[in-house]
Amino acid sequence: MLLYKIYIFLRWVIRRYKPSDRAAVLTLFRNGITEHIRPAFFKAMCHPDNVALTAIISVTIYLLDGCTCSLALMSGLAWVGIVYYCCHETYAGYVEEKLHTDMRDIQASFLDNPDSCFWVAEGIVDGETGIFGMVAAVRKAHDGEEEEQERCGEIFRMIVSSSCRRSGLGTRLTRTAIEFCRERKYSRIVLRTSSIQTAAIGLYLRLGFKHTHTDTLSHRSDWHTWVTKITFPRMEMVL
Ligand SMILES: CC(C)(COP(=O)(O)OP(=O)(O)OC[C@H]1O[C@@H](n2cnc3c(N)ncnc32)[C@H](O)[C@@H]1OP(=O)(O)O)[C@@H](O)C(=O)NCCC(=O)NCCS
Structure with missing residues (x-):
């Protein structure tokens, strides 16, 4: 088990995003979301x-x-x-929507601000070097006055290529983001996923996130939500 953990650790290099990763990251993002x-x-x-x-x-x-x-x-x-x-x-x-907002310029959206970061997991699969995972952490925008004083982090864009799942890469990426939030002295981390993303929910629960509530608000209308029955669980980890 220990040897396996060392192997997984050495297999992937988790590093900050570089502009040359853009094409691979966008493909991973598109595939990782539309597979649902x-x-x-x-x-x-x-x-x-x-x-x-x-x-x-x-x-x-x-x-x-x-x-x-x-x-x-x-x-x-x-x-x-x-x-x-x-x-x-x-x-x-x-x-x-995201390709036209924060993912349009990843450098500017995540890396030019010291309160946020975007990581990729680079490794070799079937003899090919590439990007097989990604995750981002940001300082969450304030929801209301209560949070004004609080530094709160948010994790998203967590995706592992389907060819590399269940080998601990998602855990490593999430821990990287959690560590970053700790260093930035965020008091808690929040995230939002969808009811269909059961692997992600399992991963976050295993790492100590707690389910706080579920909403039905998506970027689409209530009508879409009624038809699809998709809900959006919110989770939180107090640091
Ligand atoms: C969610 C995701 C990142 C997990 O990546 P991963 O590298 O497979 O995760 P890990 O190997 O570190 O798994 C850690 C734990 O998560 C849980 N988990 C992972 N995949 C799971 C699955 N398909 N079903 C149930 N639990 C799962 C398990 O508890 C697992 O521990 P175990 O393997 O010892 O049982 C990956 O499945 C993914 O990219 N999914 C598509 C994109 C997505 O939904 N992203 C989330 C955005 S909020």
């Missing part, structure tokens, strides 16, 4: 609301259309398509 579309869709389609709605739409059209199957089937499929679209928008829309 499919599980979100399957989960949403298993929800009783969506099962019932698909059935009601199909049966209603079947009866209204003189008991022909084709239009009934198409209407049911149309609802399934809407569910997929909403799941797609939740994650792909998030990626697009």
Whole structure:
């Protein structure tokens, strides 16, 4: 076990982001977020609301259309398509939004400010050197007066390439970000994930984060949230 831990430690170099990492980081970011579309869709389609709605739409059209199957089937499929679209928008829309905001200039957004940082994990997989993980930490913007006095950190952009998971890299990246927040004297770290990201929730709980509350607010409308059934757990670690 100890030898394995040493191997994992030596396998990856965790360092600050450099502009030459940009293409690899953006690919990792896009893939790491949009991979949740499919599980979100399957989960949403298993929800009783969506099962019932698909059935009601199909049966209603079947009866209204003189008991022909084709239009009934198409209407049911149309609802399934809407569910997929909403799941797609939740994650792909998030990626697009971030590519036009903080991820547009990673250096300026995270590294030019001493209160934040962006790390990548570099290593060799199948003989190829590349970037296989990333994470960012920032000083959280104040939510209200109460937090005015408090220095609070936030972790996000945590992604490990699918080819390297379950080998401790996510843990190392998170610990790097936690250590940074400690050095910056943040009193606590907060983060937000989605109910579909069960691996991330498992990782954070294992590292000592506590679930504080869950909200349904996404960058999309309430209607999207109702269709997709995706919720957004918030977690916190007191330092
Ligand atoms: C979440 C993520 C970063 C974890 O990376 P990782 O390198 O696989 O994590 P680790 O190997 O350090 O795993 C540490 C612990 O996390 C938990 N965990 C990791 N993957 C898990 C999974 N698929 N299911 C349940 N728990 C999981 C386990 O407790 C694990 O410990 P164990 O392997 O001893 O059981 C990775 O799965 C990922 O990039 N997911 C997609 C992007 C994402 O959702 N990012 C989170 C943004 S908030």
